[in-house]
Amino acid sequence: MQTEQLIKMANQVGDFFESYPDQVQAQQGIAEHLNRFWALAMRRQIAAHVKEANGVGLHAKVISAISSYLEVE
Amino acid sequence: MDDIKYTTHTQPVNRYDSDKDYGTPKKLSEKLVKLNIDGVEITVPEGTSIMHAAQLCGVTVPKLCATDSLEPFGSCRLCLVEIEGRRGYPASCTTPVAEGIQVRTQTSKLADVRRGVMELYISDHPLDCLTCAANGDCELQDMAGAVGLREVRYGYDGENHLKSTKDESNPYFTFDPSKCIVCSRCVRACEETQGTFALTIEGRGFGSKVSAGNKDFLESECVSCGACVQACPTATLMEKTVIEAGTPEHKITTTCAYCGVGCSFDAEMKGEEVVRMTPNKDGGANHGHSCVKGRFAWGYATHQDRITTPMIRKSIHDEWQVVSWDEAINYAASEIKRIETKYGKEAMGGITSSRCTNEEVYVTQKLVRAVFGTNNVDTCARVCHSPTGYGLKQTLGESAGTQTFDSVMQSDVIMIIGANPTDGHPVFASLMKRRLREGAKLIIADPRAIDLVENSPHVRADYHLNLRPGTNVALISALAHVVVTEGLVKEDFVRERCEWDSFVVWRDFVAKPENSPEALEATLGVKAEFVRNAARLFATGGNSAIYYGLGVTEHSQGSTTVMGIANLAMATGNVGREGVGVNPLRGQNNVQGSCDMGSMPHEYPGYRHVSDDATRTLFESAWGRPLSNDPGLRIPNMLDLAGEGKFKALYCVGEDIAQSDPNTQHVTHALENMECVIVQDLFLNETAMYAHVFFPGASFLEKNGTFTNAERRISPVRRVMAPKNGHGERGMEDWEITARLSKALGYEMRYSHACEIMDEIAALTPTFKGVSFKKLDELGSIQWPCDDANPTGTPTMHVDEFVRGKGRFFITQYVPTTEKVNAKYPLILTTGRILSQYNVGAQTRRTKNNVWHAEDLVEIHPHDAEDRGIKDGDWVGITSRAGETVLRATLTERVQPGVIYTTFHHPESGANVITTDNGDWATNCPEFKVTAVQVNRVHQLSDWQKDYQSFSEAQIAFTGKKSNKIIKQPA
Numbered sequence A: 001m002q003t004e005q006l007i008k009m010a011n012q013v014g015d016f017f018e019s020y021p022d023q024v025q026a027q028q029g030i031a032e033h034l035n036r037f038w039a040l041a042m043r044r045q046i047a048a049h050v051k052e053a054n055g056v057g058l059h060a061k062v063i064s065a066i067s068s069y070l071e072v073e
Numbered sequence B: 001m002d003d004i005k006y007t008t009h010t011q012p013v014n015r016y017d018s019d020k021d022y023g024t025p026k027k028l029s030e031k032l033v034k035l036n037i038d039g040v041e042i043t044v045p046e047g048t049s050i051m052h053a054a055q056l057c058g059v060t061v062p063k064l065c066a067t068d069s070l071e072p073f074g075s076c077r078l079c080l081v082e083i084e085g086r087r088g089y090p091a092s093c094t095t096p097v098a099e100g101i102q103v104r105t106q107t108s109k110l111a112d113v114r115r116g117v118m119e120l121y122i123s124d125h126p127l128d129c130l131t132c133a134a135n136g137d138c139e140l141q142d143m144a145g146a147v148g149l150r151e152v153r154y155g156y157d158g159e160n161h162l163k164s165t166k167d168e169s170n171p172y173f174t175f176d177p178s179k180c181i182v183c184s185r186c187v188r189a190c191e192e193t194q195g196t197f198a199l200t201i202e203g204r205g206f207g208s209k210v211s212a213g214n215k216d217f218l219e220s221e222c223v224s225c226g227a228c229v230q231a232c233p234t235a236t237l238m239e240k241t242v243i244e245a246g247t248p249e250h251k252i253t254t255t256c257a258y259c260g261v262g263c264s265f266d267a268e269m270k271g272e273e274v275v276r277m278t279p280n281k282d283g284g285a286n287h288g289h290s291c292v293k294g295r296f297a298w299g300y301a302t303h304q305d306r307i308t309t310p311m312i313r314k315s316i317h318d319e320w321q322v323v324s325w326d327e328a329i330n331y332a333a334s335e336i337k338r339i340e341t342k343y344g345k346e347a348m349g350g351i352t353s354s355r356c357t358n359e360e361v362y363v364t365q366k367l368v369r370a371v372f373g374t375n376n377v378d379t380c381a382r383v384c385h386s387p388t389g390y391g392l393k394q395t396l397g398e399s400a401g402t403q404t405f406d407s408v409m410q411s412d413v414i415m416i417i418g419a420n421p422t423d424g425h426p427v428f429a430s431l432m433k434r435r436l437r438e439g440a441k442l443i444i445a446d447p448r449a450i451d452l453v454e455n456s457p458h459v460r461a462d463y464h465l466n467l468r469p470g471t472n473v474a475l476i477s478a479l480a481h482v483v484v485t486e487g488l489v490k491e492d493f494v495r496e497r498c499e500w501d502s503f504v505v506w507r508d509f510v511a512k513p514e515n516s517p518e519a520l521e522a523t524l525g526v527k528a529e530f531v532r533n534a535a536r537l538f539a540t541g542g543n544s545a546i547y548y549g550l551g552v553t554e555h556s557q558g559s560t561t562v563m564g565i566a567n568l569a570m571a572t573g574n575v576g577r578e579g580v581g582v583n584p585l586r587g588q589n590n591v592q593g594s595c596d597m598g599s600m601p602h603e604y605p606g607y608r609h610v611s612d613d614a615t616r617t618l619f620e621s622a623w624g625r626p627l628s629n630d631p632g633l634r635i636p637n638m639l640d641l642a643g644e645g646k647f648k649a650l651y652c653v654g655e656d657i658a659q660s661d662p663n664t665q666h667v668t669h670a671l672e673n674m675e676c677v678i679v680q681d682l683f684l685n686e687t688a689m690y691a692h693v694f695f696p697g698a699s700f701l702e703k704n705g706t707f708t709n710a711e712r713r714i715s716p717v718r719r720v721m722a723p724k725n726g727h728g729e730r731g732m733e734d735w736e737i738t739a740r741l742s743k744a745l746g747y748e749m750r751y752s753h754a755c756e757i758m759d760e761i762a763a764l765t766p767t768f769k770g771v772s773f774k775k776l777d778e779l780g781s782i783q784w785p786c787d788d789a790n791p792t793g794t795p796t797m798h799v800d801e802f803v804r805g806k807g808r809f810f811i812t813q814y815v816p817t818t819e820k821v822n823a824k825y826p827l828i829l830t831t832g833r834i835l836s837q838y839n840v841g842a843q844t845r846r847t848k849n850n851v852w853h854a855e856d857l858v859e860i861h862p863h864d865a866e867d868r869g870i871k872d873g874d875w876v877g878i879t880s881r882a883g884e885t886v887l888r889a890t891l892t893e894r895v896q897p898g899v900i901y902t903t904f905h906h907p908e909s910g911a912n913v914i915t916t917d918n919g920d921w922a923t924n925c926p927e928f929k930v931t932a933v934q935v936n937r938v939h940q941l942s943d944w945q946k947d948y949q950s951f952s953e954a955q956i957a958f959t960g961k962k963s964n965k966i967i968k969q970p971a
């Protein structure tokens, strides 16, 4: 899938958690959403994008969420 | 009608008999009254009419103007009775019971009076009983017999109505005034049952007659619901099919296959031919009412376009080859195996539809999970109500509406957000209008002035919050802000029933000044004071209920709005009893059911996540196959991947993604890139034009199964005729086709009847534990959860406790959509539905419903039109970032300046050519309701439409059928 599409979708998820007062909760919320609703291949692709391209295009909170909490196995 | 709580002393009366007419409606008073009718003692609720009480003791009083669906009127004077100690002859239909009275329904005096009444009626009535369409089904005839009418002394030479002309304008029923007895049942049905007020009695005395506002029926306000036809005791209002075919000889109760109201109908049959569909009085959702679709628009099942033979082809540019079932199934199976070997199982998937029965959806997802070996299964709810499933699960704990439809009769304040019940859910709308006429308050949040705003007789919205499309979350936050900052929160409810911590976070969030109606006034385009007053009314007006539709879900923040709605209901204590609640109005008949049945890629039946080990083990052992614990692809993911050549095989049952999904050109590009598209449908739908295998399906009249409506009501679908898709073999119900494909793929599904599929569902799904076809036969319908604790189902959910335990509040930050207007695309296009057509129109377009809506029009505000030199009826091009299409314009102030509106019932309209693939953050539900566009006058169809026309003509020719598509062209 095109990485742009995944970036857009991940950022949208991030937006929902934007106003969460608790940052850790917000990051966990983002990652849990991706873990529960995104197919493995999509999760791997976005994780690779964070690893290999510094997650360019992704919001900071989404990058931290992906690097800390995303399941790619 | 349900069990009644009282019995007579002499004769126990346990159940109402739906075949009987009790003359006047059932009363529910707690207070009981005892009386004696013809020597039989009976105790009935106060307010019951003498006529109704008599019927309960088995005594039938002659009657003409009364029927138990309507309030009595007392005009025919046939139902007179004698009451000991009272003078005169009161009408039993309008006289309520009183304690201790002695009633006599048959005396020689009464017999005389009744004969006199009948004589007058018959003297102005044609005596062509033997050739009348109502012969054998006419109450006038019955009454003439019942009162023993033997002669008519007045003769026919005087003035009479026998020569009045018939009104044949309605495509489905005839109005023959010569047979009218002016009982006004039709007029009252149109008012009370339907709420349209299209009919009146004009003139007085002998000159009085029924009139549809001095127009013919088609030109009038009539919406063709059929309530008047149902109520008419004579042949005056009569279904044309009965006039043609004669009276039916048997009937089978089934469920409408159109919208999410899920009306119960009796299919009235002559052998294997349907003569008419009549709404069933016992129907839990409709109580004997119907709309034009379910009542009349079932002719598509035998339409000439229907394809009844299996077909295959190598490429979509080839002609279709008609083959045997074995050949089609084996070809499909070999292709699936080939693709699995070549590309892997992740390149395959299935799509089910909300038009399928629960049993069909269940076997399809089973096939994909257990046999394809992937969780790549999705359903069309993806593009409509997936945010409902998500949002309500998160907040309340169950992905379903909280109430029954009847609950609206206990509501004091009704808030409708992004739904248009009179068009989309007509039978429920009639009930709602009845409650509104009784005085309930109405708040409507919709960019467009739907009919309920001020275009429905005796109903008017107290507040119409005509917000800008795409700002629902801002509105919900503003409403919540008022509730929180003005001290209107029901704190005891929240403390007892909800997670307090989540409430505090939410409260602090919505209380922020930036969420106030004043701060959001410019965003919403609605006066702050208006929003404040609406919020106050909602929070303090008594029982407040929220009804919402696709205007909530089909947005980039659809799930957020659903959660916001649940927040608001919890904060004001409006969940868990009758009259309140969060009520998603589902578009198609089985949206609820198809979601319940595990057709989403991340969950098994009963909304259990695929990663949940206990559930997965349960299904693995029941199905005997290993299952994946990884969520599968959603429809938009499948399409994105297909466009890139990474998704190759699709089994699509009853769904038409090429018409109903956004950004048509993206969809068709994806389909063109697949190697095996299998479509199972009644017609060569738009998706089938890109298919390699076509399995002809069975219509809802040809199969057994169940549908689950918007109130979680599981209702039986019963086979009234054999499936027409046999092609030399025995016809197959759709689940049988899926099972046969499964067998060809090496996995046998051993069911001999749809009921065994339901038994399997019940065994594996806690909320369906107590459901079986046998129980459905007994109870008529069941609202899930149905388990040991609730063996007859659960009308109202979350009564003492939320399904998730404590209700959870979520912060709902408004994030404007990225689909923004600018100089190039200055208008917002939003989309909706119309009463006479259904969804992509595949069924209703193939009926006479087209007389009401033959083409999709685009509504433009006169200001916007004037700026562009557009006049009513002009052809206009609508251009968005995704594409262009051309439709005819209609100018109306229903839409606000800056907003245009259209429906998408006709494929050539290409409404989805212009919608973009923007979608909901949580579920990818497409943002159908907001597309930035420009419109301008044009003189020819768009390129897409021209291509579409030649492509679809070629595709239809490939089946050997003739194209009868006539695309209207700009002059």
Ligand code: SF4
Residues within 6 Å of the ligand: B179, B180, B181, B182, B183, B184, B185, B186, B187, B210, B231, B232, B233, B234, B236, B237
């Ligand atoms: S049309 Fe039928 S229901 Fe209406 S007044 Fe005449 S007889 Fe009665």
Ligand code: SF4
Residues within 6 Å of the ligand: B186, B189, B190, B194, B196, B197, B198, B199, B221, B222, B223, B224, B225, B226, B227, B228, B229
């Ligand atoms: S069909 Fe329905 S809307 Fe039309 S006149 Fe009869 S009751 Fe009224």
Ligand code: SF4
Residues within 6 Å of the ligand: B256, B257, B258, B259, B260, B261, B262, B263, B286, B290, B291, B292, B293, B294, B295, B425, B426, B427, B428
């Ligand atoms: S379309 Fe809906 S409202 Fe109309 S009859 Fe069918 S289920 Fe009822």
Ligand code: FES
Residues within 6 Å of the ligand: B062, B063, B064, B065, B066, B073, B074, B075, B076, B077, B078, B079, B080, B091, B092, B093, B094
């Ligand atoms: S039935 Fe009672 S007056 Fe007509």
